Amino acid sequence: MKDATTSSSLDLLWGTGERPSRGPKPGLTLDRIVTAAVGVADAEGLDAVSMRRVATELGVGTMSLYRYVPGKTELLDLMLDRVQGESFEDDPQVPTHWRDTVTQLARSYRELYQAHPWLLRVNQARSVLGPSAVRGLELCLSGLKGPHGMGLSDPETIGVIITVQSYVTGIARMEIQAAEAAKETGVSDEEFWTGQQPFLERAMASGDYPHMAALADDTFAREFDHFTFGLDRLLDGLETLVSRSNGDNGDNSDNDVSGGAGGASRR
Missing domain, CATH: 1.10.357.10 (Tetracycline Repressor, domain 2)
Known part of the structure; x- marks a missing residue:
């Protein structure tokens, strides 16, 4: 059975998924989202990481993040790959x-x-x-x-x-x-x-x-x-x-x- 969450993470990691045609806020990118999420985790621990908390850190509405990342599970996968690099x-x-x-x-x-x-x-x-x-x-x-x-x-x-x-x-x-x-x-x-x-x-x-x-x-x-x-x-x-x-x-x-x-x- 295909794991939809894993597929979404892989699409994001390898750049094979659909990208938002127009960002809700100038300068908001997947890279900025992941950077902010890692920053929150480093400063406050993994429990502090949520879509709402990351959106607040970036100064955007929570729903804006969902145009780039489907949810916290995929965001965590992106965070792991980021720090592994x-x-x-x-x-x-x-x-x-x-x-x-x-x-x-x-x-x-x-x-x-x-x-x-x-x-x-x-x-x-x-x-x-x-x-x-x-x-x-x-x-x-x-x-x-x-x-x-x-x-x-x-x-x-x-x-x-x-x-x-x-x-x-x-x-x-x-x-x-x-x-x-x-x-x-x-x-x-x-x-x-x-x-x-x-x-x-x-x-x-x-x-x-x-x-x-x-x-x-x-x-x-x-x-x-x-x-x-x-x-x-x-x-x-x-x-x-x-x-x-x-x-x-x-x-x-x-x-x-x-x-x-x-x-x-x-x-």
Whole structure:
């Protein structure tokens, strides 16, 4: 069965739908509408985005927007494709080595969440693929399947992308939720954990938690870069997969990154 909403979104994204012959207000365009919607989401969260709210931001009547966008569902699809294009609009060059490509994918995906926290609220399991999404995937594949690529099957290569994105989403969720909690409560992370210290000290002194009590003082130091640590371990695991898939028995000279985890710092 054909999904009318998806078809409408695809027509708008790829420019195959009918365009208004005459705008209700000079200068009102689909691009301006999407820009305004993204601005509202960035400033006030996804719940604040509505056709009425975006129209108010643009200084037009709500019905004016419906000449360009059928509804909020299609508008959200356009917003997703718009922000997805940010990851390569300034630097579209893709690293030639697969490990650097994965690193760039992870870091750009994290930056996208940091710039647009509302993305965590969007169900992207069945995203409508517009020009930005397809171009981003093409650029990523050019690094993963190029001359210095991974040498994996197509399903495995897509599996790598999903794995990396899932890792970054988890880290981004933790970071964004921590920032939101501090903003909503007015209590900083440091104040939050300091408030628990007396209770935790008593618990550790009880002898019931010997392994936790033995942890070093810097175990939870804020200076430790958990994102890079996890990304490097993920890259090391993929390195093993690449070596095995290419039959290198651990000696993959083409994919040498001079020190395993240190390869992530090449970019």
